[in-house]
Amino acid sequence: MKKITIADVANQATVSKSTVSQYLNERYDYMGEETKARIKKAIEDLGYQPNIVARSLKQKSTKTIGVIVANILHTFSTEVSRSIEDVCNEEGFHTIVCNADDDPVKEKRYIEMLRAKQVDGLIIFPTGNNRELYQRMLDEKYPVVFLDRSVPDIPVSSIMLENEVASELAIDHFVEKNHRRIGLITTSIIDSITPRLERLKGYQNALKKHGIAENENYISSVAPQEVQTALDQMLGQNQPPDAILAGNDLVLMEILKYVKQKDLRIPEDLAIIGIDDVSFASFYTPTITTVAQPTFKMGKMSAELLLNKIKQNKIRDDRPDYRFKPTLMIRESV
Amino acid sequence: MKKITIADVANQATVSKSTVSQYLNERYDYMGEETKARIKKAIEDLGYQPNIVARSLKQKSTKTIGVIVANILHTFSTEVSRSIEDVCNEEGFHTIVCNADDDPVKEKRYIEMLRAKQVDGLIIFPTGNNRELYQRMLDEKYPVVFLDRSVPDIPVSSIMLENEVASELAIDHFVEKNHRRIGLITTSIIDSITPRLERLKGYQNALKKHGIAENENYISSVAPQEVQTALDQMLGQNQPPDAILAGNDLVLMEILKYVKQKDLRIPEDLAIIGIDDVSFASFYTPTITTVAQPTFKMGKMSAELLLNKIKQNKIRDDRPDYRFKPTLMIRESV
DNA sequence: CTGAAAGCGCTTACAG
DNA sequence: CTGAAAGCGCTTACAG
Numbered sequence: 001m002k003k004i005t006i007a008d009v010a011n012q013a014t015v016s017k018s019t020v021s022q023y024l025n026e027r028y029d030y031m032g033e034e035t036k037a038r039i040k041k042a043i044e045d046l047g048y049q050p051n052i053v054a055r056s057l058k059q060k061s062t063k064t065i066g067v068i069v070a071n072i073l074h075t076f077s078t079e080v081s082r083s084i085e086d087v088c089n090e091e092g093f094h095t096i097v098c099n100a101d102d103d104p105v106k107e108k109r110y111i112e113m114l115r116a117k118q119v120d121g122l123i124i125f126p127t128g129n130n131r132e133l134y135q136r137m138l139d140e141k142y143p144v145v146f147l148d149r150s151v152p153d154i155p156v157s158s159i160m161l162e163n164e165v166a167s168e169l170a171i172d173h174f175v176e177k178n179h180r181r182i183g184l185i186t187t188s189i190i191d192s193i194t195p196r197l198e199r200l201k202g203y204q205n206a207l208k209k210h211g212i213a214e215n216e217n218y219i220s221s222v223a224p225q226e227v228q229t230a231l232d233q234m235l236g237q238n239q240p241p242d243a244i245l246a247g248n249d250l251v252l253m254e255i256l257k258y259v260k261q262k263d264l265r266i267p268e269d270l271a272i273i274g275i276d277d278v279s280f281a282s283f284y285t286p287t288i289t290t291v292a293q294p295t296f297k298m299g300k301m302s303a304e305l306l307l308n309k310i311k312q313n314k315i316r317d318d319r320p321d322y323r324f325k326p327t328l329m330i331r332e333s334v
Numbered sequence: 335m336k337k338i339t340i341a342d343v344a345n346q347a348t349v350s351k352s353t354v355s356q357y358l359n360e361r362y363d364y365m366g367e368e369t370k371a372r373i374k375k376a377i378e379d380l381g382y383q384p385n386i387v388a389r390s391l392k393q394k395s396t397k398t399i400g401v402i403v404a405n406i407l408h409t410f411s412t413e414v415s416r417s418i419e420d421v422c423n424e425e426g427f428h429t430i431v432c433n434a435d436d437d438p439v440k441e442k443r444y445i446e447m448l449r450a451k452q453v454d455g456l457i458i459f460p461t462g463n464n465r466e467l468y469q470r471m472l473d474e475k476y477p478v479v480f481l482d483r484s485v486p487d488i489p490v491s492s493i494m495l496e497n498e499v500a501s502e503l504a505i506d507h508f509v510e511k512n513h514r515r516i517g518l519i520t521t522s523i524i525d526s527i528t529p530r531l532e533r534l535k536g537y538q539n540a541l542k543k544h545g546i547a548e549n550e551n552y553i554s555s556v557a558p559q560e561v562q563t564a565l566d567q568m569l570g571q572n573q574p575p576d577a578i579l580a581g582n583d584l585v586l587m588e589i590l591k592y593v594k595q596k597d598l599r600i601p602e603d604l605a606i607i608g609i610d611d612v613s614f615a616s617f618y619t620p621t622i623t624t625v626a627q628p629t630f631k632m633g634k635m636s637a638e639l640l641l642n643k644i645k646q647n648k649i650r651d652d653r654p655d656y657r658f659k660p661t662l663m664i665r666e667s668v
Numbered sequence: 669c670t671g672a673a674a675g676c677g678c679t680t681a682c683a684g
Numbered sequence: 685c686t687g688a689a690a691g692c693g694c695t696t697a698c699a700g
Contacts, residue, residue, distance in 0.1 A: 005677055016687045021679055032685065047470075052450045053396065054677035057387050057692050064451075078412065085433070094451065096430055099419070116386045117398075117428070136381075253613065260617040279587065280614045283594040339693055350671045355695055366669065388693035391676050 004048045013042035024050055056118065064094040065306060066114035068107060070125035070148070072099040075249050076276055076295055077125070080147065083299025084123060091307055093120075104129035115142070121306045126151050128192055143309035147302050149194040150321055158321040159302040163195050166291045166326040167202030168209075170245045170273040173289065175210045177334045179243035179271055182207070183218040183234055185227060185255070186247030196221065199247055199275065221247075227254035235270075243271035243334070249278050252288070271334040275326070287331035294324050338382045347376035358384055390452065398428040399640060400448035402441060404459035404482070406433040409583050410610055410629055411459070414481065417633025418457060425641055427454075438463035449476070455640045460485050462526055477643040481636050483528040484655055492655040493636040497529050500625045500660040501536030502543075504579045504607040507623065509544045511668050513577035513605050516541070517552040517568055519561060519589070520581030530555065533581055533609065555581075561588035569604075577605035577668070583612050586622070605668040609660070621665035628658050 006024075010017045015035060022031060023039045042048070056062040067084055069077040077099075085095045096114065100107040104127040111133055114122060121143035126134065134154045137144050146158035167184075174182050184203045188196040200219070207214055218241050220230040231254075234240060246252035252274030264270050266286050274281070277292035301322055340358075344351045349369060356365060357373045376382070390396040401418055403411040411433075419429045430448065434441040438461040445467055448456060455477035460468065468488045471478050480492035501518075508516050518537045522530040534553070541548055552575050554564040565588075568575060580586035586608030598604050600620055608615070611626035635656055 003677090006679095007677080017678080018680080018688080019686055022686085025679080035685080049446065049450050051391075051452060051677050053387055053391050053452045054692090055679075057385075057391050057677080057694085058679045060692075062387065072416065082406065082433075094430060094447070096428060099416075112383065113428070116383050118385060118387045253617070256614075257617045260619070260621075278614075280590075280612075280618070283587070283591045284614070285594070285619045287594075337693090340695095341693080351694080352672080352696080353670055356670085359695080369669080385693055388676090389695075391678085391693080392695045394676075 003051075004046045005051070006048075008046055009039065009042045009048050012046060013038040015039060060118075061120055062094075062118045063092055064096060064117075064119045065121045065123065065303075065310075066110070066117075066119040067095055067097045067123045068100050068110050068114075068125065069097065070100055070107075070127060071102050072097075073250060074276070075278065076148070076293060079295035080299040080302075083296045084303040087300050087303035088307070093307065100125070100127060102127060108133055111137075121145070121310045123147055123302050123306055125149060126154075143306055145302050145306045145309070146321075147298070152192075155320065157305065157319060158194075159298050159305070160194065160321055160323055161293050161298070162323045162325055163198030164202030164205065166275050166293075167199045167245065168206040169291055169326060169328040170275070171203060171206035171210070173273065173328060173330065173334055174243045174245075174271060175206075175212075177267075177271065179334070180210075180212050181215075181218070181239065181241045181243065182212070183241035183244040184220070184247065185230060185234075185244060185251050186221045187224050187227070187251055188221055188247075196247065203245065224250045224254055227251055228258055231255065231258045242269075243267075243273075246272065246274040249274065249276035252276070252278060252290075256284075256288075266333050273334060277329055281329065281331060286333050288333045289331045290329045292327045292329050294327070298324050337385075338380045339385070340382075342380055343373065343376045343382050346380060347372040349373060394452075395454055396428075396452045397426060398430060398451075398453045399455045399457065399637075399644075400444070400451075400453040401429055401431045401457045402434050402444050402448075402459065403431065404434055404441075404461060405436050406431075407584060408610070409612065410482070410627060413629035414633040414636075417630045418637040421634050421637035422641070427641065434459070434461060436461060442467055445471075455479070455644045457481055457636050457640055459483060477640055479636050479640045479643070480655075481632070486526075489654065491639065491653060492528075493632050493639070494528065494655055494657055495627050495632070496657045496659055497532030498536030498539065500609050500627075501533045501579065502540040503625055503660060503662040504609070505537060505540035505544070507607065507662060507664065507668055508577045508579075508605060509546075511601075511605065513668070514544075514546050515549075515552070515573065515575045515577065516546070517575035517578040518554070518581065519564060519568075519578060519585050520555045521558050521561070521585050522555055522581075530581065537579065558584045558588055561585055562592055565589065565592045576603075577601075577607075580606065580608040583608065583610035586610070586612060586624075590618075590622075600667050607668060611663055615663065615665065620667050622667045623665045624663045626661045626663050628661070632658050 006017050006020050010020045020039055028036060067081050081097050088095050098110040107127045108130050123145050125148045126146055128151050134151060144156050146156050150158040186196045204214055217237055220234060222230045246255055259266060266272055273289045275291045277290045281288040281290050340351050340354050344354050354373055362370060401415050415431050422429050432444040441461045442464050457479050459482045460480055462485050468485060478490050480490050484492040520530045538548055551571055554568060556564045580589050589606060600606055607623045609625045611624045615622040615624050
């Protein structure tokens with residue numbers, strides 16, 4: 001099956017390739033109506049579709065961006081990338097989403113592959129462990145936006161939640177409901193991840209604000225598959241916490257599994273708040289109080305920011321990052 | 335920031351572009367060790383990355399496939415595309431996932447855009463309403479694989495669940511637990527969708543098998559946002575069903591919302607089985623009996639099938655479709 | 669063992 | 685108002 005090219009269209013319409021190209025790019029400033037009609041007909045007759053690869057090579061723009069999420073298992077990642085795709089679509093951009101799987105090596109490979117594919121820009125949930133690479137992109141003035149996390153000393157603006165506020169909202173609510181022994185469980189293989197650090201900090205500050213002493217046995221940061229053991233430890237203590245803040249959706253689900261298995265009552269035996277508004281929160285029994293991230297807005301903002309950088313070729317950011325406010329969804333688990 | 339090209343590398347290494355290209359493509363059959371070393375060094379010194387767009391234009395292969403899912407909101411779609419990506423990755427292919435949103439117009443636009451981008455093949459969850467387009471791809475011997483659904487008279491092989499069996503497993507289990515008034519709710523704007531038809535058929539056959547008369551008031555097919563009203567109607571009847579099979583995950587969630595709101599007991603007031611094994615099934619109260627699809631295997635199979643078609647340039651399928659067995663996950667909701 | 673040349677399918681100054 | 689020519693960055697027969 002021979003592919004139809006612009007040359008075939010030109011022949012068919014008895015004009016030159018240039019003219020067809022002008023037509024395709026809607027530059028018909030001076031193009032004769034009759035010529036236009038002939039080209040239109042030829043394109044339809046032949047079922048011609050322009051080859052975007054060829055166009056990209058010439059124009060040095062693929063109208064495609066890459067998104068590298070740290071870990072696609074979080075609903076946050078899925079929702080944000082969906083919203084990025086929506087914005088891009090409206091602007092005629094395509095999106096290639098890659099999952100770094102919390103692995104800096106994979107992240108590096110994806111960044112390199114996507115750049116080799118000439119994507120026009122990159123939205124990255126940075127693992128944080130490819131500093132040289134990030135810096136190189138900056139030096140080359142390559143359009144990049146960070147999401148969910150920032151990287152110290154890498155001046156790329158990042159779209160982030162007000163993580164400290166997220167924890168604070170949760171702690172305030174716990175305290176209001178007379179809980180004072182409040183635990184925190186986060187998952188993060190990599191220590192220096194912004195949300196983990198900030199949510200921990202927000203938790204600590206909020207406790208202090210309420211005059212509650214911090215207890216290091218109430219704080220745990222482990223991989224998702226280890227949450228069960230962490231809970232065994234934390235709840236097996238003499239004075240166990242009677243409330244736990246789950247640092248993200250995966251932790252929350254692990255906690256719920258644990259609660260189910262041990263036949264604990266929520267909130268009587270254990271009060272729970274999860275950061276990330278999971279799909280089943282509103283119809284779980286009891287309904288689950290969560291701190292929701294504005295995932296849609298955050299995705300939209302990051303896409304717009306990147307597309308602006310791409311179009312205006314203005315790479316430096318006017319501000320370090322963009323923060324979004326979380327919302328406490330009060331339900332029955334506290 | 336001037337991009338480094340193969341010409342720069344050639345200069346730096348004082349060889350020709352051809353030789354660099356040979357090196358890049360690992361055709362060093364007769365290449366001198368010393369030449370190799372010089373090229374290697376030049377590439378490193380310059381930080382050269384080949385431009386894949388240029389390569390694609392010449393080689394007429396982008397090493398990218400497109401996936402068009404009918405509706406990304408189903409976990410099934412997400413899980414399957416993740417597994418497709420895994421397979422593709424191993425084979426050095428990239429994946430662009432698009433969401434047709436159950437809209438044939440969007441589906442058409444995506445198919446055309448992706449083909450214009452020269453993706454090497456397409457995995458489609460067909461809406462079913464672009465028959466001409468499907469047929470044209472077949473005529474042009476363009477590599478396509480269908481997933482989740484098949485399209486009558488379009489001989490493209492499709493990776494599908496044994497949908498009738500899925501319903502049958504559920505009905506058998508209901509009956510075993512002494513339910514005989516069994517309802518079915520599916521969502522499908524478009525009527526002729528394979529899974530909907532087959533799940534309905536499986537439901538009907540299974541009822542017959544158990545000597546239960548079919549009651550059309552027990553069957554409903556509506557959009558997700560109308561499930562609530564459908565339930566009001568169905569359960570408001572004189573002899574309402576005491577068990578409902580949810581045709582997919584979204585329906586299940588709507589049913590659970592309804593049950594929660596009306597304060598019904600599961601399974602005493604209403605027994606429930608959902609097709610699609612939702613994330614919270616194992617720790618919901620009660621735990622939810624589901625019919626699980628082997629999403630991972632199905633994604634893998636479809637990717638392998640497509641990559642084979644692409645590589646072997648063998649477009650015709652030896653068999654019409656590939657069916658996968660569902661698994662009943664017995665829990666407490668029946 | 670390596671290089672010169674043509675070509676993939678477009679776009680874009682420029683000439684007329 | 686339209687066309688000839690160059691060029692985007694590669695790869696690939698072919699010649700030597």
